[in-house]
Amino acid sequence: MTSRHRKKIMKSYDTHKYDLHDAVVKMLNRADSNMVGTWEKQQQRSPPDKEELLLQEFRVAVPSLNRSAFGGQCENAQRYLSDHIASDTEFLSAFDTFVRGVVLPWLKDKLIECQMVGNSTDECKFYYQRPPTLRLQPGPSRAYVKAHADSDYGHQDGELNFWIPLVNLEQAGKTYLHVESEPNKGDYHPIVSTYGDVVSFHGSFCRHFVPANASNNTRISLDFRIGLDKYFDTKWQMIGTTADHARCEVTY
Numbered sequence: 681m682t683s684r685h686r687k688k689i690m691k692s693y694d695t696h697k698y699d700l701h702d703a704v705v706k707m708l709n710r711a712d713s714n715m716v717g718t719w720e721k722q723q724q725r726s727p728p729d730k731e732e733l734l735l736q737e738f739r740v741a742v743p744s745l746n747r748s749a750f751g752g753q754c755e756n757a758q759r760y761l762s763d764h765i766a767s768d769t770e771f772l773s774a775f776d777t778f779v780r781g782v783v784l785p786w787l788k789d790k791l792i793e794c795q796m797v798g799n800s801t802d803e804c805k806f807y808y809q810r811p812p813t814l815r816l817q818p819g820p821s822r823a824y825v826k827a828h829a830d831s832d833y834g835h836q837d838g839e840l841n842f843w844i845p846l847v848n849l850e851q852a853g854k855t856y857l858h859v860e861s862e863p864n865k866g867d868y869h870p871i872v873s874t875y876g877d878v879v880s881f882h883g884s885f886c887r888h889f890v891p892a893n894a895s896n897n898t899r900i901s902l903d904f905r906i907g908l909d910k911y912f913d914t915k916w917q918m919i920g921t922t923a924d925h926a927r928c929e930v931t932y
Contacts, residue, residue: 738900780930847897
């Protein structure tokens with residue numbers, strides 16, 4: 681893709697109409713708390729139906745914080761959560777509504793600006809990752825996501841990354857996503873964003889990282905990728921991985 685396609689952009693959306701926070705709260709409430717975790721208010725035995733549950737107050741199950749080599753269940757918990765998300769039809773419905781109502785119209789407008797699409801009546805195909813990836817980063821912790829490009833893990837050029845913070849990152853250790861402006865430029869800048877924002881960037885080749893969460897709150901976000909029409913190779917195989925993310929094809 682060209683530099684115009686790679687440019688990172690951010691858009692705000694209506695969180696009342698597209699309440700992803702609530703969708704994730706309900707999805708986590710349907711999960712096994714012994715594997716994934718529970719809410720600080722529930723741990724304190726406050727009636728959960730009488731108080732608003734905040735994602736930043738979600739507490740990951742202690743055994744799931746450590747890998748099996750250290751007596752924990754981290755790997756099993758990650759597999760369990762991935763399977764749980766993939767089978768939660770209510771959450772996936774909310775996610776589909778968000779992608780089709782917010783992201784795809786916005787993305788098509790950007791492609792028209794880049795002259796990849798002629799006008800709004802021209803159809804183009806998108807291939808969006810479904811289910812998305814849910815990130816849980818509890819604190820305080822020294823753990824961080826090192827700088828990397830997704831091509832390091834087999835991802836192709838013809839897709840864009842979309843990142844959605846679901847908490848107030850100012851209250852979650854200022855754990856903003858840091859992205860370089862161009863591949864290998866190394867000029868990392870934090871994307872100062874919060875719940876109600878969706879960020880697009882070319883993560884396949886623009887390196888990015890997330891700092892450690894020094895706060896007592898949990899950083900929670902969603903991310904996914906969208907393949908762009910003729911730029912996306914539907915037969916691409918991710919070398920060195922056992923499986924690629926499932927995709928949903930949409931003509932818009």
